[in-house]
Amino acid sequence: MTRPRDAGRNLVLVGFMGTGKSAVGRLLAERLGREFVDLDALIESSAGCPIPRIFAEEGEAGFRKREREAVRQVASRTGLVVATGGGVVLDPDNVRDLGTGGDVVCLTATPATILARVGSDRNRPLLQGGDPLVRIKELLAKRAPAYAAVAWQVATDGLDAGAVADRVMEQRGKVVDR
Ligand code: S3P
Numbered sequence: 001m002t003r004p005r006d007a008g009r010n011l012v013l014v015g016f017m018g019t020g021k022s023a024v025g026r027l028l029a030e031r032l033g034r035e036f037v038d039l040d041a042l043i044e045s046s047a048g049c050p051i052p053r054i055f056a057e058e059g060e061a062g063f064r065k066r067e068r069e070a071v072r073q074v075a076s077r078t079g080l081v082v083a084t085g086g087g088v089v090l091d092p093d094n095v096r097d098l099g100t101g102g103d104v105v106c107l108t109a110t111p112a113t114i115l116a117r118v119g120s121d122r123n124r125p126l127l128q129g130g131d132p133l134v135r136i137k138e139l140l141a142k143r144a145p146a147y148a149a150v151a152w153q154v155a156t157d158g159l160d161a162g163a164v165a166d167r168v169m170e171q172r173g174k175v176v177d178r
Contacts, residue, residue, distance in 0.1 A: 008078040010102030011172065014150060016140060017086040017127070018118035019107035023161040025083035028168060032081065039084045042070045055125040064091065071097055086139075087126075089146035105168050106150035111136045113157045 011028060013021040022038050029036035040051060043066045047054050054063045068091060074082050075097040082102065088094050098104055109117070111133060118124055119132040127135050154167045 010074065010078060010080045010082055010098075011168075012082045012084065012098045012102040012104045013107055013168075014084050014089055014098070014104055015086065015107035015147065015156075016109065016114060016136075016143065017124055018114040019086075019109045020117075020156050020161055020164055021083040021086075021107055024107065024156075024164045024168065025081050027161055027165040029081040031165065031169070034079055034081050037074055037080050037082045039067065039070050039074065039082060039088065042073070043067060043085075046070070050123070052123060052125050060126075067091075068094060074098075075101055077101075087143075089143065089150075095146070095149070103152070103172060104150055105152040105154060105171060106147050107154050107156050107164065108147065109156045111140060114140075 011032070011034075013025050013028075015021055022040075025038065026036050028034075043054070043063070044050055046069075047066060049057075051063065054066065058066075064087070067085060067088060071084075071088065071091075071094045074080060078101060080102075082098070084094075084098070088098070095104075114136050115133050118127065119136075122128070126139065129135075152171045154164060154171065156164045159167070
């Protein structure tokens, strides 16, 4: 797949919690001289409260509605690097919208890596309650087809954010003629 230089397309990172989307996205934005948008931060600022509170007060359904709205906002813009929340791929409309004006890259990691990175993080409501490794495996299994459907995949196990950013740039170099 090749296409002419298309610097305006958004670069969008998807992937499970703890795959490094936000840290890698920030680095990529710096390297590319682009604006960085973190979808979860956008949702928090428009809701005026943190994600755990949105889940507590509005449930996951309320959060997903807000996430859908945030996707529409970023998909209407160009030239961004976007880090999404891990569940954004659950809604096929999100996947379609992000891919229409953007190059979407899926960051992956094994359950053990994810556990080490975010297992004790209280800001991830979907990992609270019960054994976090079991929960990670359950959610990953449910979402596997949606993540696997993304054309570009970058494995992040054993890599720091800089090395992951290098790999994303390599992938991007294959489709963007610079
Ligand atoms: C979620 C992942 C979180 C956040 C919310 C739901 C998910 O983002 O959007 O807690 O469904 O996987 P991160 O992937 O940045 O942790």
